[in-house]
Amino acid sequence: MWRSANHWLTTSVLGIPSKGRVVEEFEMELPIPPYLFAFAVGELDNREVGPRTRVYAEAVTQLLDSAAKEFDGTEDMIREGERLFGNYEWERFDLLVLPPSFPYGGMENPRMVFLTPTVIKGDVTGAQVVAHELAHSWTGNLITNKTNEHFWLNEGFTTYAERRIVEAVQGEKRALLNIGIGWRGLNEDVERFKDNMELTKLKNNQEGIDPDDVYSQVPYEKGFQLLLRIEREIGRPAFDEFLKKYIATFKFKSIDTETFIDFLKANIPGIENKIDLVLWTEGTGIPSDAFEPDSSVYKTIVSLANESVNGRMPREDEIAEWQGQEWELYLDNLPKSIEASQVLALDSRYKLSESKDYEVKVSFLQRAISCGCKAYYSEVEKTLKEVGRMKYLRPLYTALVKDSGNEDDKVFAKRLFFEARECYHPIAQGVVEAIFGKHM
Ligand SMILES: [Zn+2]
Incomplete structure (x- = not known):
């Protein structure tokens, strides 16, 4: 674990070399689940792009320069996230650009997000992946799903939060286009799982299943749809207030779907009479009151x-x-x-x-x-x-x-x-x- 990401590369050698070894010690004072713990080893250099953000990459000048340019607007997004979801709790938000073999778009490791170099496109559109990983700073990293069967609590909330940040920074049109693309992806995956509808449930049974084998848009997009459904029912100001309270209440904890639903019902009395929460969280397919985007x-x-x-x-x-x-x-x-x-x-x-x-x-x-x-x-x-x-x-x-x-x-x-x-x-x-x- 690292004490502070801006120092970890250079000043954290606390041990003494013995038998050709160097012992390094790092301390992370905030609690994180084990899946968010990651190592990066390489000959890295960095550029500062904001008051709490540096971009790290292999020491190739051109790569670092273009990464710094691509992620220039990161601080604006962090501020937008804070306005929407409350304080950024992790001190640093650094970015590490990995080699092209990295299999994902990004990984939301707290304090230092890992990114594929393919998000550097020279036109700042790569910011969208950063918006997603940043959104995890509140939803996923602060509040984590208890088991993978409640994975939607991470990704559904994060997809919602990402689109709110994108809407604020890049405009409503782009956010709506993203919702449209997500809607299509959700429909395709529900079709793909037509012989195993269990996997189209938000809360599902994954006993004996490797999560990598059943990865899909369902937790992301159906989760997003449920939150949007609630937002549309109670109005955005009330939903924003609810979200902030939810994050403040459960930060640094791992929870399950039931905990969320109980909290929702307690804070928005009667919501279960307006939205069929059991159908949404335990039912298969896409509920008929989902929002079909019109972009x-x-x-x-x-x-x-x-x-x-x-x-x-x-x-x-x-x-x-x-x-x-x-x-x-x-x-x-x-x-x-x-x-x-x-x-x-x-x-x-x-x-x-x-x-x-x-x-x-x-x-x-x-x-x-x-x-x-x-x-x-x-x-x-x-x-x-x-x-x-x-x-x-x-x-x-x-x-x-x-x-x-x-x-x-x-x-x-x-x-x-x-x-x-x-x-x-x-x-x-x-x-x-x-x-x-x-x-x-
Ligand atoms: Zn994610």
Whole structure:
């Protein structure tokens, strides 16, 4: 455990070397659950980006400079979080940019969040992952779920808190687009679990189950939906007040769903008569009073994607303000019938396969594989060998072994995995193996 993250790299050597060893001691005075305890070892350097934030990364000047630029607005987000959820209790909020094999977008280790380098895109949109990890400082790190069966208490609250921070910092339109993307993800995962509806419950039975095997959007997005449902019932000011009280009451504790529900009922009398809390927390699927988002940006993009069946491509003025998220949505919604020639035309106009933004590049490559555009296979190979983030491995390997329906693609996928495997995190290796197991 570390005394203070701003010192831990340089001044915390308290022991004396003996037999070629150095003993280091760190002290963390605030209680944290064991899953939030992490080590980072490497030749690291840092840049200061705010009064309580430094960005750490391997000592490569260009990486550090672009990371510092990308996360320049972090202090604004911390202040927004404090306004919404109460004091930031962890003193420091430092960021560590890891090598590209890191399998997640981010990990919310208190005082020093771990991040994939793929969030550095040069246009400050990477701030969204930071907003999520920052939100965990209140929901997840301050109040933790007692067991993984109540995981939604971590991620549902954090998704809600993240979107409130995004709304405050980047505007309502962006927050609503995120809700739209989340809603689609929730519906897809509920469909994916149609043979195991237990996993569509907020509070579910995970006896004998490896949580990594059943990871989904359900705790994030259905949890978010329940909190939004309550907010819409009692109004935002009352809900904000409730949230602050909830956080202040249970901070530095681990709780379960029942504790939350009891607290909710005690503080908002009669809420159980307006919202079926048992159905929401113990029922399967998506309750009918969930909020189906109505984002105009979302709709415009989906209808543009549908128009591609007539050979229509979005015009420069239509995509002028698009960021990675918009492109990803557009590409994901392209009809299955789209032809390889259209994919090639789209790329020659907008250079998507060369995008520095992995969300865009991977969504594009996924479409290219599904259409059998062999021209992009060297780019697919390069991508799968340079990053290990599961968000990219999953769609690309799935496209190769399932969507394309081509035997050569399966052989290609196997060879790639054989050559890249050692560079992937063990959890990511397991995910790829599971995809192979299911489709080969
Ligand atoms: Zn999270």
